[in-house]
Amino acid sequence: MRVSVVVPMKDERENARPLYERVRGVLDGSRTGPWEIIFVDDGSTDGTFAELEKLAATDERVKVVRLRRNFGQSAATQAGLDAACGETIITMDGDLQNDPADIPLLLAKLQEGYDAVLGQRHQRQDQLLVRKIPSLIANALIRQVLGVPFKDFGCTLRAVRREVFAGMVLYGEMHRFITALIVQQGAHVTQIPVRHHRRTAGTSKYNLTRTIRVLLDLMTVKFQGSFQTRPMHLFGGMGMICVLAGIISVLASAVMKYTTGPGMTQNPLFLLGAVAGLIGVQFVSLGLMGEVLTRVYYESQGKRPYVIRECRNLDLPPSSQASQRRAA
Secondary structure, three states, rough: OEEEEEEEEEOOOHHEEEEEEEHHHHHOOOOOOEEEEEEOOOOOOHHHHHHHHHHHOOOOOEEEOOOOOOOOOOOHHHHHHHHHHOOOEEEEOOOOOOOHHHHHHHHHHHOOOOEEEEEEEEEOOOOHHHHHHHHHHHHHHHHHHHHHOOOOOOOOEEEHHHHHOOOOOOOOOOHHHHHHHHHHOOOOOOEEEEEEOOOOOOOOOOOOHHHHHHHHHHHHHHHHHHHHHHHHHHHHHHHHHHHHHHHHHHHHHHHOOOOOOOHHHHHHHHHHHHHHHHHHHHHHHHHHHHHHHHHHHHHHOOOHHHHHHHOOOOOOOHHOOOHHHHOO
């Protein structure tokens, strides 16, 4: 299988058939080779699954995964990735705002040696206050915090080599950070402009409450990317800063006692120093526990804190061979 197109869907009955027909027309008319499209029904209640069943009955290249309930876009995307057999995986939304005509452009760019080609929505057709402005703020924040030099992290249209997804597991609402997770794995990534259309059927599942969740998930991604294998560097560093601040505060209160200031017990700097010292000890203890949990996580499951792309004149370690078998 050359190409697998993964499409998570939630209540998109009216968009299912038009999307399939557009994808079929593009891929049949290009030189991509064998392809499949995997629809993941994420607990739809509007008859989406019945429509997908009809498509699967008429075309064996249509694969349908139906989840028991609405698990969220991340879980639905992961289900589609697990079911995919293609060497190259295309992800896209099921609302027809992504244009299947851009798939050949992504694949052509991928052949230039990239591991992943991401879409950047050109002339985005969304509401200004509800979608565009929060997206601009979120994209700027992600670039600053994660140091990932791309402009659009919310575009779901992307082409990715299968091995890039092999060691990645999406949970919670991490589908928003697939781009960042790909970059953190050391993949060779680029981004190109793609078309974006206004939604013509169905209803958007996006609302402003997701902005807060993006901020929380951003902290998780930052921690996983920078401190997952060395939590002591984060919590221990914070703890040492607090301890140092506490020592300075206590010393300042002692100096003030013997000069013109109040007694130590009456000086708020003394209380501040004591509290800062306790917080510092707690942070250091949290870092130590994190180090222990990290070692238990990797050693008990035989995991390795790295991913090998390929070797020359050297056999891959057994753990990497297992990962490659899962990717095959």
